[in-house]
Amino acid sequence: MEMPVPRLRLLANKAHIVCRLREVLSKAAVIEHATETRAYECDALSAYxxxxxxxxxxxxxxxVSEVLKICHQEGVPVVPxxxxxxxxxxxxxxxxxxxLGVAKLNQVIKIDYDNRFIxxxxxxxxxxVTGAVEERGFFYAPDPSSQLACVIAGNVAMNSGGAHCLKYGVTTNNLLGVTMVLMDGSVVEIGGEYADAAGLDLLGLICGSEGQLGVVTEASLRILHQPEGARPVMIGFDSSEAAGACVSDIIRAGVLPVAIEFMDRPCIRATEAFAGAGYPDVEALLIIEVEGAVSEIDFQLGKIVEIAKAHDPVEIRESRSAEESARIWAGRKAAFGAMGQINDYMCLDxxxxxxxxxxxxxxxxxxxxxxxLDVGNVFHAGDGNMHPLILYDANKPGDLEKCEKMGADILRLCVEVGGCLTGEHGVGVEKRDLMHVQYSKDDLEVQLAVKDVFDPEWLLNPAKVFPLAITRGRRERVV
Amino acid sequence: MQAMIETEADLSEVIAGASGPLTVVGGGTRLIGLTAGQVLATEGLSGVRLYEPGALTLVAGAGTPLGEIEALLATEGQALAFEPMDHRGLLGQTGAPSVGGMVAANVSGPRRVKAGACRDFLLGVRFVDGSGRILKNGGRVMKNVTGYDLAKLMAGSFGTLGVLSEVSLKVLPRAETSTSVLIEGLGAADAVRAMGMALGSPFDISAAAHAPIGPEGAATTMLRLEGFQQSVAYRAGRLRDHLREFGSIEIEVSHEKSTDIWRWVRDVQAFHASKGDVWRIVVKPTDGPEVGKRLVERFAAGLVFDQGGGLIWVLVPAGSDARAVLSGIEGHARIERASNETKAKLGVFPRQNALVERLSAGLRAKFDPRGILNPGLMDAL
Structure with missing residues (x-):
């Protein structure tokens, strides 16, 4: 993965930069020793x-504002x-x-049940976030798989989704307002405690901008009351085609499940060996969850089963209890871990x-x-967001490169059939160089122009999202 | 008036070749902001390009009449879930609303409180910017975080960043039936409290409105439940118990009557026949009653609360500055109907904080460097 050549001027100036940062932060809040900065050398894409x-x-x-002011003055790039x-x-x-890590900005600032936001x-x-409101029966809807660890700043930056966004939408649909610090240190309030922007929808623009427009420090999030109950049904098919057609028919029939999850045989076998959820050994498996009161759930599951039967299912297992529901979900939730037991993998999106x-x-x-290279498929079928997991061996020379090439081919295929490169993980560095597959030169240029407005010096997370070749002039401009 | 624009290339050519300001017009039924320029009509960019009911996706030319789209969706039992308001009655217009105009104004309706606004259902856009560049953003799939979300930015930009040529929308199944739970005689404060309790319940309320003078004349608080017959009946019963403290509660089970009630709310029919200016005020729901009180004291205003109290439709005597009552309250007010003189005097759009104004101006300068697309339309005074 190509990254910009570090500027020697900045490397040589480290002591001065650290000294200035220590003037505005406590000693412990500035980490500069090589043994400690190592903990921040990568994220979950640990190949780089x-x-x-x-x-x-x-x-x-x-x-945050003081830090950004200093980095702005010194011309130091900042990676939120x-x-x-x-x-x-x-x-x-x-x-x-x-x-710039936001981990310490973790307080609950306000809970407003009457207006349903936090x-x-x-x-x-x-x-x-859900933990802070669940005693009153409320929850925050977007639920990325990493929700135990991932934080709202990253969710806003990547416009994160989750298994339940078929019904509840993704981050952008549940965000009311943010406090954001621009690269020059100015603090801007966008949106508020009410719905809809007064002017241009800057909130919609910021959500999903991958930390390139500003550093979000606070967010107002919509909260909802939990439904009375939820229950899944698991349906096995002997072909992926049948499972795919079943998904389409369910949606078309007017039932709107909260989640429709899909797994193929390689994934099913791996999770069975790992979690022992009792899945049948079939070509394709759907887990479909509906919500509501008991009678509503029965009605909706009945309808789903009726539709599924027209597609020759091998097995239908309707959950009858909380224990059965947990068992049905156990395999799906363990899928990524199970695939990881077999080999290294690359997860596409x-x-x-x-x-x-x-x-x-x-x-x-x-x-x-x-x-x-083997591939397992486990994904959110209701909204077409695929997660092919390509298995490779990181210790085998050339395997990672082969895997990346295959991943690129799959993503090109997604665009070719009318889709996109990334549904919820973001572009980052991983898909940066594929952006031209989906967007024309002008389509990309207008996005770069947006960044020019928020961060004219291109210091915030500058080497991400766009192919380096088209951002070089902006990143290397002498200021 | 220039030649009819029938393709994206025509649109690009006209904009690139324009020598002065352009007024962008879709169906011409939502002329809210003030403009002064040569008319650029998008009605020729018409036609549904793709409709996949099983994928809940529709792609249409920006000039496509909304009526055509809604009729097509109805044949598959689907609909635009954000329930776009029809402005014609309120603004006294007779044209055919276009899907591009709906997106450009981010028009939603009562279901916004549950499902989200127009911008939440916009999957992608194609548009031509102020330099004549043909651009696209987003696509036709339901989850897409590839690059910046300019589709959201285009929604509600009233043609000031670019002229839409094509939009992709997520559609949803139309509910099998609906029922309205009605409470008569509440004051605004109790009404907002009742709506808040309903919206904060597990019973999946799809709309919550209150009118001091309701569809039948009396003060009415209205809550809507939608879905399968049996589910709606169950939730209506539970909701009535939940709101018992607010007095006698009527359940309107007729789907037709319920539909009429919500069309009344959606299109602000209460003010269709009345003289005076109409404002659209957005606040957090619990601030709604205080704002309403000030408006009544100051202007003897007519009110309709939608979105659980967070959206207030206001009827005031011509020339009144309804925005002034917001002092000390977070929110914003837009003129929806008034004379051009009043619009020019008070500003249709509200002022925002200085940084947001600066960033917005910066974006407009990038998208439309010559400042020819609906110039000044969204500017505050």
Missing amino acids: RCPPLAVVLPSTTAE RGAGTSLAGGALPTADCVV RVGSGRTNLS GTIPVSQLPLVLRRIRELSGQYG
């Missing part, structure tokens, strides 16, 4: 690593970091950058139109044969 110049851990919006769970390398440092520091973990599922699954199988 690079310790930063220094790491800062501010505790308040004012401290949430919990470091990015699968796309969104928090990958460069040797000449300051990593305001939190952006370093708060996704799951603990392309989204395709649901109607193209059978075609894309067939093409992935063909590519798998061509490259000689």
